[in-house]
Amino acid sequence: MKWSDFFTSSVGKKLIMSLSGLFLIAFLVVHVGLNACIWAMDDGVMFNKAAHFMGSNVVPRVLEIGLFATFFLHIIQGLVLEFQNRAKRKKGYAVKMGSKGSAWYRKSMGLLGTLILLFLIMHIAHFWVPSRITGLEPVYIDGKEYHNLFAEMASVFNDNLLVVILYVLGCFSLAWHLVHGFQSAFRALGLTNHKYIALINSVGIGFSVIVPLAFALMPVSFYLGWV
Amino acid sequence: MEHYSMNLTLKVWKQQNASAEGNFETYQVKDISSEMSFLEMFDVLNEQLIHDGKEPIAFDHDCREGICGMCSMYINGRPHGPWHGTTTCQLHMRAFKDGDTVVVEPWRANAFPVVKDLVVDRSSFDRIIQAGGYVSVNTGVSIDGNAIPIEKDNADKAFAAAACIGCGACVAACKNSSAMLFVSAKVSHLALLPQGNTERKNRVMNMVSQMDKEGFGSCTFTEACEAVCPKEISITNISRLNGEYAKASLASDKQ
Numbered sequence: 108m109k110w111s112d113f114f115t116s117s118v119g120k121k122l123i124m125s126l127s128g129l130f131l132i133a134f135l136v137v138h139v140g141l142n143a144c145i146w147a148m149d150d151g152v153m154f155n156k157a158a159h160f161m162g163s164n165v166v167p168r169v170l171e172i173g174l175f176a177t178f179f180l181h182i183i184q185g186l187v188l189e190f191q192n193r194a195k196r197k198k199g200y201a202v203k204m205g206s207k208g209s210a211w212y213r214k215s216m217g218l219l220g221t222l223i224l225l226f227l228i229m230h231i232a233h234f235w236v237p238s239r240i241t242g243l244e245p246v247y248i249d250g251k252e253y254h255n256l257f258a259e260m261a262s263v264f265n266d267n268l269l270v271v272i273l274y275v276l277g278c279f280s281l282a283w284h285l286v287h288g289f290q291s292a293f294r295a296l297g298l299t300n301h302k303y304i305a306l307i308n309s310v311g312i313g314f315s316v317i318v319p320l321a322f323a324l325m326p327v328s329f330y331l332g333w334v
Numbered sequence: 335m336e337h338y339s340m341n342l343t344l345k346v347w348k349q350q351n352a353s354a355e356g357n358f359e360t361y362q363v364k365d366i367s368s369e370m371s372f373l374e375m376f377d378v379l380n381e382q383l384i385h386d387g388k389e390p391i392a393f394d395h396d397c398r399e400g401i402c403g404m405c406s407m408y409i410n411g412r413p414h415g416p417w418h419g420t421t422t423c424q425l426h427m428r429a430f431k432d433g434d435t436v437v438v439e440p441w442r443a444n445a446f447p448v449v450k451d452l453v454v455d456r457s458s459f460d461r462i463i464q465a466g467g468y469v470s471v472n473t474g475v476s477i478d479g480n481a482i483p484i485e486k487d488n489a490d491k492a493f494a495a496a497a498c499i500g501c502g503a504c505v506a507a508c509k510n511s512s513a514m515l516f517v518s519a520k521v522s523h524l525a526l527l528p529q530g531n532t533e534r535k536n537r538v539m540n541m542v543s544q545m546d547k548e549g550f551g552s553c554t555f556t557e558a559c560e561a562v563c564p565k566e567i568s569i570t571n572i573s574r575l576n577g578e579y580a581k582a583s584l585a586s587d588k589q
Contacts (some may be wrong), residue, residue: 108539108582108583108586112543112583113583113584116542116543116546116579116583117512117514117542117545117546117550117551117552117553118542118552118575118576118579118580119579119583120552121552121553121554121576122576122580188552188554191551191552192509192510192511192512192551192552192554193510194444195443195444195445195510195511195512195549195550195551196442196443196444196511196551197444198442199442200408200411200439200442201345201347201358201437201439202408202410202411202437202439203411204411204412204507204558205411207411207412207558207561207562208412208507208557208558208560208561208562209507209509209556209557209558209561210557213554213555213556213557214509214556214558216554287555290555291554291555294555294569294572294573294576295555295573295576296576296577296580297573297574297576297577297578297580297581298573298577299570299573299574299577301570304570304573
């Protein structure tokens with residue numbers, strides 16, 4: 108079988124969604140870990156240093172290109188699959204199945220993904236664009252100049268309830284997207300051992316709660332003056 | 335168990351042929367016994383329609399004992415009706431109560447075009463089976479089944495997958511109209527047994543290729559198929575198919 112045949116087959120496309128999704132999950136771990144530095148209670152010194160490392164070291168910069176490519180692949184493939192799958196039933200049912208047998212979030216990955224995409228556009232405009240393109244205010248730590256990303260976060264979130272609410276809603280969409288996506292990614296890779304399926308399900312739910320909750324607490328922390 | 339009779343309002347999809355528009359017709363049925371099967375209730379309705387000089391409702395059925403996979407009604411928003419692990423023919427009228435309105439629709443999927451009323455064309459499943467859902471055996475004396483050792487665990491899993499009757503409820507329930515539960519049951523049934531091992535790579539590649547050609551959607555693990563399957567086929571079979579397909583196609587050296 109040719110590479111092109113595999114990756115254009117329904118199962119191959121699912122594998123692409125799975126592998127790209129797992130890469131994005133790995134990215135979330137890095138992202139939440141670095142951002143947690145805002146809670147070091149040092150006026151953002153540790154956070155700005157961590158952000159500086161991510162912006163200046165060659166490894167994260169190369170990975171950043173891969174990250175954008177993966178985001179692009181996951182989003183485009185996801186949207187294409189959603190529309191292709193919807194077109195497979197031209198005439199629908201008069202009485203819908205609703206949630207009989209299938210939880211709402213398992214059937215709403217396209218919608219949840221789209222909400223995350225809208226959040227992502229806002230998020231990139233808030234932080235990635237100033238960090239990499241338009242520039243940030245400098246801050247001097249031990250005589251060395253850094254971008255003051257911490258101050259940027261404060262300016263985005265402080266006294267801006269609407270933005271904080273949008274971020275929390277974005278994290279909420281992410282949580283439900285992950286509840287299904289985490290375990291589905293492993294099933295797409297062929298996981299059939301029930302011992303491991305149970306483990307993946309538990310780890311997946313834990314991840315889907317903890318990581319988006321930690322992200323959601325970041326804008327809330329700025330807004331409520333916890334940092 | 336209490337025996338009772340009921341009067342029902344039925345809203346049934348009527349469609350003259352594949353190209354006709356189709357619409358719901360409303361019927362009243364009276365004195366239906368709680369011990370009748372759902373299809374027997376339809377027999378009563380059809381006799382009534384014939385008696386009144388009207389055209390009876392076309393619906394698929396054959397064995398009426400839950401093993402042939404012919405019956406295919408989407409009842410009140412669920413393939414095969416409200417009972418778990420039950421085909422339409424094994425659904426009994428005690429699932430309903432006097433005065434209920436029951437909406438009956440055909441399976442809906444592009445790959446299952448309506449032939450007439452509640453009858454859909456499921457020959458796409460036959461073509462998927464023809465693409466690889468078999469074991470090639472040369473003619474001659476059959477080998478004693480006990481001569482081939484099979485691990486009990488695998489034999490049980492293969493048997494559970496082989497229980498699939500190919501009714502298509504999985505497709506009817508899936509928001510993507512995916513046939514993955516059906517195809518994965520057939521792939522798993524044979525992949526788990528030594529007899530199926532020889533052709534396992536070509537089988538999974540050919541069956542998935544045919545499935546895609548027939549116009550079924552892709553699986554997104556919504557689990558709706560498993561919930562409505564009258565034979566309670568597990569979606570773990572879909573995971574197995576994914577693994578089998580990846581291994582077979584990535585290892586294949588065909589250009």
